[in-house]
Amino acid sequence: MVIKVEDALRADRLTELKHPDEAAGVPAVARKEGRAPQIVPDANQQTPAVGQRVTRPDSRPHITGQTRYIDDLSFPNMLHMKILRSEHAHARIRAIDVSEAEKMPGVVATLTGREIPVNSFGPSYQDQPVLADEKVRHMGDGVVAVAAETEQLAQDALARIKVEYEPLPLVLDPLEAMNDDAPKIHGDSNIYATKAIRKGDVESALAEADLVMEGRFSTQMVEHVPMEPHATIAMWEPDGRLKILSSLGRITLGRADVARTLDMPVNRIQIVGTIVGGNFGGKNEITTEPVLALLARKTGRPVKGVFTRQDEFVSSTTRHPFIMDYRTGVRKDGRILARKVRIVADGGAYCSWSETTLGKGAILSVGPYRIDHLEVKAYAVYTNKTTCGAMRGFGAPQVCFGYESHMDDIARELGIDPLEIRLRNAFDEGSSSPTGQVLHSVAVKESLETVAHRVGWREQTS
Amino acid sequence: MRHRGRGIACMWYPIGFTVAANPSAAVVKVNEDGSATVLTGTVETGQGALTVLGQIAAEELGIAADDVHLVSGDTDATPMDTGAIASRTTYVTGNAIQMAAAEAKKILFEVAAPMLGVRPEQLEARDRRIQVIGFPQKNLPIGEVAHHAQVVMGRPPLGSASYNPPTVAMDPETGQGKPFSTYVYAAQVAEVEVDDETGEVEVLRIVAAHDCGTPINPTLVEGQVEGGISMGVGLALQEEILFDAEGRQINPNLTNYIMPTSLDMPEVEVDIVKNYDPTGPFGAKGVGEPTSVPTAAAIANAIYDAVGVRIHSLPATSEKVLMALREKRAMQKQIPAE
Known part of the structure; x- marks a missing residue:
């Protein structure tokens, strides 16, 4: 893309924009007392539009409770779906008996994994069944879905379903899962993704360092906890097209996944992404959409499925726990010469976005620092736990905790101020990234100086 | 104590997918009164993305945020979008919308040029007007141009575009490459x-x-x-x-x-x-x-x-x-x- 001079000039105007009140010279007193509106033009009506503190068109309905989320929507004859989840973290499914549940008044249909035309999905590898059919790999695996006249009837019916399991040995610790003799969750290895970054000669550079620091850092599994849980309504239109209203954040790819699992042409499916009550990465792939579609087809009625908070915790994706080993060689003046990083990401039972999270985490794990000699090795590992997937930061909060804790340890060992050691190593405009990319519009030092200035970092020693 | x-x-944090294609497409329609409608396949997940995307379209067309309405999140009505993921919406979908708006603006300029007696490349869109660069007093309200384009010239001003961040695949052994734009x-x-x-x-x-x-x-x-x-x-x-x-x-x-x-x-x-x-x-x-x-x-x-x-x-x-x-x-x- 060509850099236009007028764009660059405009940048100055854009970044120097003040609050509209301030820009219009409204006295602070008037602003506080709310007398400004007569004088201050509405930001939504201003040109140029970029840089304006425009208010969101959806803020008023959100605040006044008029926003309609999926759970607020209802259609004539709509049924409600609930899912029976696994009783074991790792087991073979021997038999499923839904006959008692189906006899219950108000229960209209059930669905098992074997009824799904293509019972697998996943953004990198299609290793996840929509409903588990042969094997369950964690406690959140759905096994049977029930559609009933009310949510409560659907919930009650779950207790009448009999599933016979053959428990299998399980593995919960990602480091144990990497051992050859660990129980295998899919195929013949639990390591399903590896990433490597190599640059320079890390061993020689470590040998030349004045100090070599080591540290292990680890992070936990957390949930996105959106206020609105996953919610979907599926219905078949009279012309035979499938319509899905969903809290999905990625409708184009969601439609492709639904088409694949249902073995249907893409143009016969409409997905409407409704107003989403929080996503944070957790609503980036399909969950129950194909199940609801098939139950709607079986019953000829719209079917709604809304996760409970417990469903949200146990069956939706979570943030990967990382185990990170750092080894860094530095000069006495704080310049980093070499860094080795090893990362193990606990991916839980299915790949989901682990492969890509691992890639991003591996690249970012070096930190925003100029380091010529590098070696990063990262592994994603299956365990019989809740699936880890996309979550705000995608591996970055984990590795940032690693490289920045490690950085302070190095600074303390060398007797250098934590701000100064970062400034001595931070990327500049044109620096080479760990993957050898020449970086542009770099602002690490500016960011550090901005926070340092605001807190008076250099004025007070702690 | x-x-x-x-x-x-x-x-540091990257914008968009790691190497893999993650395009966004967009359609921008300038209505006959100079307001605009944007079609995008992304979904508002609470972060205010649609507001930001509307401001981008408005900036390109020289109109205000309230002059733009966004239609989003319907696979039947909107063009493809990789979605609200990877901190990519402002950058990737925003670029697509800016490019689509520029296409629509090109039609406005072509229609306005003879009305103002100049060449299209001498025009700019600013403050809800199509004006001659350097001679802002020579201008037409964008609504008048849009109406003329659609009703008289039969050229409804609309544009479509897609954007995919340029990347270079990473070497599997060394990881060297350009994974993000x-x-x-x-x-x-x-x-x-x-x-x-x-x-x-x-x-x-x-x-x-x-x-x-x-x-x-x-x-x-x-x-x-x-x-x-x-x-x-x-x-x-x-x-x-x-x-x-x-x-x-x-x-x-x-x-x-x-x-x-x-x-x-x-x-x-x-x-x-x-x-x-x-x-x-x-x-x-x-x-x-x-x-x-x-x-x-x-x-x-x-x-x-x-x-x-x-x-x-x-x-x-x-x-x-x-x-x-x-x-x-x-x-x-x-x-x-x-």
């Missing part, structure tokens, strides 16, 4: 108080400076930073899904999985670092995910500064901090000299 400490952390940067400082009798950590203040290129809407940037910090505080101190030996979650509810509430939130001060990325729409990059990246590291470093214990595993619960303090005190006891 409560001890104060401060910690700093910085980070651009990155954003940030730093945060946390000020904490640690109680050495209970291990409790209270975050008093977080100061955050984030680069997002041009802030298309500074209010929404600040909102993202504040929200990201609340997630960062949860990651640092409280949140953790726990399992029993059978692999069952033991706290799958908000009674036992403790998230920060408004009462747990520290004072938050946000600075937007001045920057401009020539590859983004009007210099913009993104801000969604990075806001939650450095918080936990800054808090962990502040805990060390306060009480001299290094937390190696998150979350830094009171129990964990207290155990570390006990261990430190035990190590400090000297064996008496003979």
Whole structure:
């Protein structure tokens, strides 16, 4: 893309924009007392539009409770779906008996994994069944879905379903899962993704360092906890097209996944992404959409499925726990010469976005620092736990905790101020990234100086 | 006794997918009164993306945010979009919308040029007008041009475009390549108080400076930073899904999985670092995910500064901090000299 001079000039105007009140010279007193509106033009009506503190068109309905989320929507004859989840973290499914549940008044249909035309999905590898059919790999695996006249009837019916399991040995610790003799969750290895970054000669550079620091850092599994849980309504239109209203954040790819699992042409499916009550990465792939579609087809009625908070915790994706080993060689003046990083990401039972999270985490794990000699090795590992997937930061909060804790340890060992050691190593405009990319519009030092200035970092020693 | 400490952390974060194609497409229609309708396949997930995207379309067309309406999130009605993921919406979808708006604007210019007696390339769109560059008094209201284009000339001003960030595949052995088109940067400082009798950590203040290129809407940037910090505080101190030996979650509810509430939130001060990325729409990059990246590291470093214990595993619960303090005190006891 060509850099236009007028764009660059405009940048100055854009970044120097003040609050509209301030820009219009409204006295602070008037602003506080709310007398400004007569004088201050509405930001939504201003040109140029970029840089304006425009208010969101959806803020008023959100605040006044008029926003309609999926759970607020209802259609004539709509049924409600609930899912029976696994009783074991790792087991073979021997038999499923839904006959008692189906006899219950108000229960209209059930669905098992074997009824799904293509019972697998996943953004990198299609290793996840929509409903588990042969094997369950964690406690959140759905096994049977029930559609009933009310949510409560659907919930009650779950207790009448009999599933016979053959428990299998399980593995919960990602480091144990990497051992050859660990129980295998899919195929013949639990390591399903590896990433490597190599640059320079890390061993020689470590040998030349004045100090070599080591540290292990680890992070936990957390949930996105959106206020609105996953919610979907599926219905078949009279012309035979499938319509899905969903809290999905990625409708184009969601439609492709639904088409694949249902073995249907893409143009016969409409997905409407409704107003989403929080996503944070957790609503980036399909969950129950194909199940609801098939139950709607079986019953000829719209079917709604809304996760409970417990469903949200146990069956939706979570943030990967990382185990990170750092080894860094530095000069006495704080310049980093070499860094080795090893990362193990606990991916839980299915790949989901682990492969890509691992890639991003591996690249970012070096930190925003100029380091010529590098070696990063990262592994994603299956365990019989809740699936880890996309979550705000995608591996970055984990590795940032690693490289920045490690950085302070190095600074303390060398007797250098934590701000100064970062400034001595931070990327500049044109620096080479760990993957050898020449970086542009770099602002690490500016960011550090901005926070340092605001807190008076250099004025007070702690 | 409560001890104060401060910690700093910085980070970098990429915009868009790692190497893999992640295009967005957009359609921009200028209506006969000069207002505009944008079709986008992204979904508003609460971050204010549609507002920002509307501002990008408005800027290109020289109109105001309220002059633009966005139709989104319907696979039947909107063009493909890789979706609200990877902090990519402002940058990738924004570029597509800016390009589509430029296409629509081209038609407006072609229609306006003979009306103003100039060539199309001599025109600009500004303040709801199509005007001659350097001679702003020679202008026509955009609504008049749009009406003329559609009703008289039979050329409805609309445009469509798609954008995919340029990347270079990474070498599988060395990882060398250009996995992302651009990155954003940030730093945060946390000020904490640690109680050495209970291990409790209270975050008093977080100061955050984030680069997002041009802030298309500074209010929404600040909102993202504040929200990201609340997630960062949860990651640092409280949140953790726990399992029993059978692999069952033991706290799958908000009674036992403790998230920060408004009462747990520290004072938050946000600075937007001045920057401009020539590859983004009007210099913009993104801000969604990075806001939650450095918080936990800054808090962990502040805990060390306060009480001299290094937390190696998150979350830094009171129990964990207290155990570390006990261990430190035990190590400090000297064996008496003979």
